[in-house]
Amino acid sequence: MDDLTDRLTEGVRAALAKAGLPELETCAWEIPRQAEHGDYASNTAMTLARAARRPPRQIADLIVANFPPLAEVERLEVAGPGFINVFLAPAWCTGALRDILVAGASYGRGRSEAGRRVRLEFVSANPTGPLVIVNARAAAVGDSLARLLRAQGAEVTTEYYVNDAGNQFEALARSFEARVAQELGEPATLPENGYPGEYLIDLAQQYRYESGALLADAPARERFEHFGRWAVARMVEGQRRILRDYGVEFDVWSSEQRDVRAAGLPERVLAELAARGLTYEQEGALWFRSTQLGEASGDDKDRVLRRSNGEVTYFAVDVAYHHYVKFGRSDRVINLFGPDHHGYVPRMRAAMQALGHPPGSFEVLIVQLVTLLRDGQPVRMSKRRGEFVLMEELLEEVGRDAARFTFLTRRHDSPLEFDLAVATRQTADNPVYYVQYAHARICSIRKQAAEQGIAVPPLAEIDLGALGEPEELALIKRLLQYPDLVRGAARALEPHRVAYWLQELAGMFHPYYKTHRVIQDDRRLMLARIALCAAIGQVVRNGLGLLGVSAPESM
RNA sequence: GCCCCCGUAGCUCAGGUGGAUAGAGCAGCAGUUUCCUAAACUGCGUGCCGGGUGUUCGAGUCACCCCGGGGGCACCA
Numbered sequence: 134m135d136d137l138t139d140r141l142t143e144g145v146r147a148a149l150a151k152a153g154l155p156e157l158e159t160c161a162w163e164i165p166r167q168a169e170h171g172d173y174a175s176n177t178a179m180t181l182a183r184a185a186r187r188p189p190r191q192i193a194d195l196i197v198a199n200f201p202p203l204a205e206v207e208r209l210e211v212a213g214p215g216f217i218n219v220f221l222a223p224a225w226c227t228g229a230l231r232d233i234l235v236a237g238a239s240y241g242r243g244r245s246e247a248g249r250r251v252r253l254e255f256v257s258a259n260p261t262g263p264l265v266i267v268n269a270r271a272a273a274v275g276d277s278l279a280r281l282l283r284a285q286g287a288e289v290t291t292e293y294y295v296n297d298a299g300n301q302f303e304a305l306a307r308s309f310e311a312r313v314a315q316e317l318g319e320p321a322t323l324p325e326n327g328y329p330g331e332y333l334i335d336l337a338q339q340y341r342y343e344s345g346a347l348l349a350d351a352p353a354r355e356r357f358e359h360f361g362r363w364a365v366a367r368m369v370e371g372q373r374r375i376l377r378d379y380g381v382e383f384d385v386w387s388s389e390q391r392d393v394r395a396a397g398l399p400e401r402v403l404a405e406l407a408a409r410g411l412t413y414e415q416e417g418a419l420w421f422r423s424t425q426l427g428e429a430s431g432d433d434k435d436r437v438l439r440r441s442n443g444e445v446t447y448f449a450v451d452v453a454y455h456h457y458v459k460f461g462r463s464d465r466v467i468n469l470f471g472p473d474h475h476g477y478v479p480r481m482r483a484a485m486q487a488l489g490h491p492p493g494s495f496e497v498l499i500v501q502l503v504t505l506l507r508d509g510q511p512v513r514m515s516k517r518r519g520e521f522v523l524m525e526e527l528l529e530e531v532g533r534d535a536a537r538f539t540f541l542t543r544r545h546d547s548p549l550e551f552d553l554a555v556a557t558r559q560t561a562d563n564p565v566y567y568v569q570y571a572h573a574r575i576c577s578i579r580k581q582a583a584e585q586g587i588a589v590p591p592l593a594e595i596d597l598g599a600l601g602e603p604e605e606l607a608l609i610k611r612l613l614q615y616p617d618l619v620r621g622a623a624r625a626l627e628p629h630r631v632a633y634w635l636q637e638l639a640g641m642f643h644p645y646y647k648t649h650r651v652i653q654d655d656r657r658l659m660l661a662r663i664a665l666c667a668a669i670g671q672v673v674r675n676g677l678g679l680l681g682v683s684a685p686e687s688m
Numbered sequence: 689g690c691c692c693c694c695g696u697a698g699c700u701c702a703g704g705u706g707g708a709u710a711g712a713g714c715a716g717c718a719g720u721u722u723c724c725u726a727a728a729c730u731g732c733g734u735g736c737c738g739g740g741u742g743u744u745c746g747a748g749u750c751a752c753c754c755c756g757g758g759g760g761c762a763c764c765a
Contacts, residue, residue, distance in 0.1 A: 161705065176707060179745075189745080213708050214745060259765080301765060418763050433691070433761085440763040447765045475692060476760040499693075502759090506700095542713090543701070546693065548758075550700060555714075558727095564713070566727050574725065581724045621704055633702060636712075647720095647729045688727060 136243070136616045138162040138173065140205055141219060145177055148199035154192065155184045164614065171210070171218030172610055178215040189215025226609045227597040227661075233612055233668045234592055241619045241675050247286030252459045253279055255469035255500075256376070257294040260368040261305040261328055264375055264524040267471060270549065271500045272524075273540035273681065275469050276381040277628035280679045285623040290463065293373075293383045294454075297365045298390040299447055304328060305368075306361030312337035313360065317347055336367055375525055379533055380681045393454045399445040402453035402488075403438055411487050417441030421448075423483035432479040448477075452484040460490055467496045467626070469545070475499050498626060501548040503540075508554065531556040534682045538565035541632045541680050564636050568673065569685055571639040575670035576686040578651050582663065585652065589663055599661035604645045608665065611638055612672050619679065628680060635676045642669055 142160040149156060157177060165174045178193035185192055193211040200209055207222035233240050255275025258268050279289045296302065308327035315321050316337040323329060340363065348356045373386070393399065403419065406412050411422050419439040423432035438449040459466045466485075470478070478497045485495040505512040505522055512522060527536055535556045542564060543549045555563055582589070589595075600606070615634075622630040651662040674684040 159705080161707095163704075163707075165708075166710085167708070170708070174707085179707080182745085216708070296765070299765065416763080420763095437763045442763080444763090446763070451765095472693080472759055474760085474765085477765090479691085499759095501693080547701080548694080552700075552714090555700090563727080567713090570725085570727050574728085578724050585724090618704085625704075627704085629702080630704070633712080640712085643728055644730085646724080650724065652724050688725080 136620065137205065137613050138617055140203060141173060141175070144200050144203055144206070145175065145196055145217075147201045148196045149181075151199040152195040154195060155181060157181060162617075165218070170212065170216070172221045173219040175217045175219075176215070178211075178217060182215070193217050221610060221613075223601075223606055224598060226606055226613065227600045229613060230597050230600075230609055230664055230668050231592055233671065234664065237671060238675060238678075240671060241615045241679075242284045242286075243616060243620050243623075244286040245620045246282050246623055249282075249287045249465055250463040251282055251287045251289045251465045251467060252292060252463035253282070253289055253467045253469075254292040254294055254459075256372075256381075257292075257296070258372065259296050259301050260365040260372070261301050262330055262368070263332055264372050265521045266505060266524060266527050266551070267500070267503050269379065269524040269527055269536060270503050270540040270545075271469050271471070272376055272379055272381045273537045274498075274500055274545045274628060276681050277537075277541055277631075277679060278467070278626055280681065281619065281623040281626075281628055281631075284619055284679060287623075290384045291382075292385040292387060292459075293376075295365070295369055295386065295388050296447075297361075297369075297388050298394055298450075302361055302365070302390075303357070305364055306357045309333055309336065309340075309364040310357060310360040313340050314347065316341050319347070333364070336364060339367070375528070379524075379528060380537070387454075387458070389450060389454070392458065393450050398453035398457050399449050402456055403445070403449060405456075406438070406452075406484075406487065409487065412438060421452075421480070421484065421487075423480050423487075426483045426487055432483045436480050448480060448484075451481065452488075455481070455485060455495070456488050456490075460485075460488075460494075465494050465496070467498065469498050469500050472499055472501055496626075498545055500545045503549045503551050506550055506552040506554070509552075534569070535563060535565045537680060538568075538632060538682050541628050544627065544629055564632075565682065566688070567643075568635045568639045568677065569683070570688055571642045572670055572673045572677070572684040573686060573688040574642075574646060575666045575673075578663070578666055582652055587652070587659070589660065592664065595660045595664050596657050597661050597664060599655075599658045600665060602649060604641070604649065605662075605665060608638075608641055608645060608669060611641060612668055615672050615676070622679075631676050631679050635673060635680075638669070638673065638676075 141162060145160050146156070157180070160175060160177050162173045162175050165171060178196060179189040181192050182189045190211060193215045196217055197209045197211055200206070204225045205221060207220045209220070210218050212218050253275060255278075256264070256268050256271050258264055275291065279291050282289050304324065304326050305328060307324040308329075311321040311323050311327065312333045316334070344363070348359060351359070369386070376382070403412065406421060411425070413420050413422065418437050418441045420435045421438050423436055424434060426432070436448055437446050438452075439445050455466060475497075481497070482495060486492060505527075530553065531539075539551060539556050540549065600609070618630060618634050622628060649662070651659060651666060653659050670684075677684045
């Protein structure tokens with residue numbers, strides 16, 4: 134089944150051809166705020182006015198006059214400066230309910246991203262500490278994006294990149310070594326830039342029971358590698374477990390040390406950049422000419438690839454990884470970063486461009502910070518002092534569904550205020566329950582019907598034409614918007630649109646449920662309403678599925 | 689100083705690729721249950737869309753400037 138707007142666009146194209154007017158590239162359909170303006174409206178006539186050298190209203194009249202008869206459309210009218218307003222045919226709408234029910238779980242899936250191989254990296258917290266609240270936001274957004282893109286036919290690989298090398302890894306290794314020594318009663322102090330959090334003390338205790346070796350006789354380098362690897366392995370395992378509890382599983386867990394450095398990729402990419410004449414030596418370091426790539430790259434200074442002490446920078450490692458691994462297997466790379474990394478984006482974009490990847494194939498989404506509110510007051514967090522709210526604590530307090538839904542009710546690039554009072558409240562104040570309750574209510578109706586011995590015949594035998602209430606038609610039209618919604622959310626990489634749309638759908642269903650009884654004596658009407666409710670339930674379930682939120686059968 | 693993001697109702701935020709008379713939730717007030725779950729429903733909203741200039745038939749949406757808030761500007765990651 135084509136999306137409704139595709140069918141309407143075909144109609145406009147046919148009308149244009151018949152009227153001898155210029156062809157159009159895209160045809161935008163919007164849902165008017167005012168019901169008098171129809172179910173869909175297009176500004177095509179206005180955008181065509183220049184090319185056709187005619188006034189918009191005249192073009193609109195021609196389109197309407199030549200519009201082929203479609204079962205979907207009851208009538209069209211020209212309004213305002215040249216809008217074409219489309220009014221759907223009620224009989225077609227009720228019949229379309231059948232298509233929704235037949236499509237079932239696949240209703241809303243599309244092919245708008247088909248054929249694209251997408252590499253989507255998110256969370257990727259340093260393995261130097263436990264996951265915190267902002268990681269939970271990134272996980273919700275990233276996972277939902279993956280679901281959205283897959284629903285549109287993209288081949289998505291989700292990835293968690295572990296930074297198990299470099300300075301932060303060293304700081305972790307030294308901190309952990311010190312904690313283990315302390316645990317074993319040896320005198321040791323935490324290194325200056327070490328990690329003071331208590332979790333390393335816990336980990337040291339674990340280490341003592343499981344292994345215990347301090348490796349006092351081993352060379353420093355070896356000792357430090359040993360402790361670093363051990364700590365990272367445990368830390369990553371803990372992160373993976375929490376994410377799994379949250380419903381987020383990654384296709385790939387990659388390692389900076391194993392997959393990039395040990396594979397020799399940084400040196401390779403330096404050679405490749407040098408061969409393209411994009412590097413130079415200065416003061417003993419090797420630099421990348423990111424500024425030479427012009428305005429498009431947006432970077433304002435050249436960047437160091439290899440320090441004067443011979444070590445490659447994080448940037449060089451990242452460029453290598455993206456170029457050989459990510460782009461080696463995908464044609465679109467999307468990274469979710471925190472706001473502290475946004476200054477890093479231009480140089481990466483410049484590097485990707487320099488290595489021949491088309492503009493736009495490398496995208497970075499900035500996931501903004503989360504402020505946690507408890508009793509109306511912000512919960513103060515400071516990583517340096519080891520004060521932060523763990524993702525684990527958040528999930529314990531508000532639950533997985535409420536947390537995910539709340540994170541997805543904001544644009545990813547907008548700072549989010551997470552009110553614990555609202556998120557933990559099990560009432561209608563909490564949007565997630567409002568939506569889930571619509572689903573549960575629908576399941577309850579079905580259960581109730583079954584208990585009363587009401588047999589629901591096959592769909593083909595139900596007379597959907599019995600649905601005639603304005604609220605019923607409005608609900609059906611709403612359901613018909615769903616495929617367009619999903620396509621738009623996937624294109625814009627904006628899962629929050631789904632969350633908002635579902636709240637609005639639930640906001641239509643609850644009043645309907647209150648004023649019109651489903652189970653009743655008029656069997657023909659009852660069966661049609663059962664079908665309508667089944668379709669609503671299906672779409673709510675599908676939509677929540679895109680957000681990674683469950684659709685409970687009872688609450 | 690330079691760059692990025694943000695500024696919409698008392699609060700938190702939506703506003704789809706520029707469209708017709710700018711929305712939701714929360715908070716507040718007043719109501720609704722012989723009836724499929726009251727985790728629900730009904731009613732109550734006068735917003736210089738931060739300000740200005742411009743582009744356009746049309747600007748909350750685009751461009752530029754200003755004000756205010758946040759963030760970023762390493763041979764760190």
